[in-house]
Amino acid sequence: MKSAEANPSKRIDVAYNVTTTELNKLCAAEGAMVFFTAKHSHSYISHACTINIIKKCFPDSSTTKNITCDKTKAREIACNVLAPSLTRNVQMVPIVVQFFSKAGVKHGILEFIEQMHESADDLFANIKYVLEANELKLNQLVSLGSDNTNVNVGNHHSVFALFEKLLPGLIKGTCYCRVLHNSVKHGNEHLLFDIEAALLKIYSHFCRSSVHSQELTNYFDFIELFLNILD
Structure with missing residues (x-):
């Protein structure tokens, strides 16, 4: 030195x-x-x-x-x-609220939190902390919606189950995107034709020809113009 x-x-x-x-x-x-x-x-x-x-x-x-x-x-x-x-992997969890106001139903992101461990206890503790930190009364919580995983909405030990112990009668909200995804996934098994093969053929038809691609572009432009006229 x-x-x-x-x-x-x-x-x-x-x-x-x-x-x-x-x-x-x-x-x-x-x-x-x-x-x-x-x-x-x-x-x-x-x-x-x-x-x-x-x-x-x-x-x-x-x-x-x-x-x-x-x-x-x-x-x-x-x-x-x-x-x-x-770099490091960081799990971020958005806390979104939907509530009634004088102007009607409103919703928005309350806070983004960094979630190191995705266990039911940790998620429950962090979500509860965010709600209380923003001075939202837990006894006014009507429904809890989340992704349809066992950690979030399982029957035994989940985030919803822990909140339900505090708030009996809490309504379980589901993820409509996941419901739609599962519906399409399982419905595809009962189709009379291979939808994946059909999509690949459609893609192949347009991607290999500039003429076909231009025709598709013109069609989309026409549809967009038509919808704008209707609006």
């Missing part, structure tokens, strides 16, 4: 006796360039071109001369080296 304070201009790696090898310099340079590419949403092809330009602009630099970071290597560094240390 004394040597570093005595000579402020002294490099930190020298002051603390950190060995900086050519390989470390090369790895740091490649990592920094890939980080710059990812941060500014540049393509890996653009990254490879930038590396080639830098090598031509600084031919006297041994580090620059040895950089071999094409688009394939850049992607590997971004996905397998930088991403694990810079």
Whole structure:
């Protein structure tokens, strides 16, 4: 520490006796360039071109001369080296409320919360905390709606079951999107033709022909114009 304070201009790696090898310099340079590419949403092809330009602009630099970071290597560094240390999976839970007012029924997002553990107890505690923190009375809660998973609406130990213990008579709301999804999923099994094959054939018909694609675009434009006239 004394040597570093005595000579402020002294490099930190020298002051603390950190060995900086050519390989470390090369790895740091490649990592920094890939980080710059990812941060500014540049393509890996653009990254490879930038590396080639830098090598031509600084031919006297041994580090620059040895950089071999094409688009394939850049992607590997971004996905397998930088991403694990810079990102983390975060579960976010939106708390949405719907209520009666003098202007009618209103709804909106009350708060987004970060949910580390998706257990019934943790979800129940966090949702209850958000409601109370916003000065909403639990005894005025009429219904609780959520995704149709066992954690949320199971019969034994779920978020709804825990709220129902506090509020007997609470109405269980279901996710209409999930109901529709399950209806289509199970209804598809009883169709007399393969809907997936039909959709693939329709897609193939339009994607391989610019003429067909243009005809479809014109049709959509016509429908949109027709609907605007009706409105």
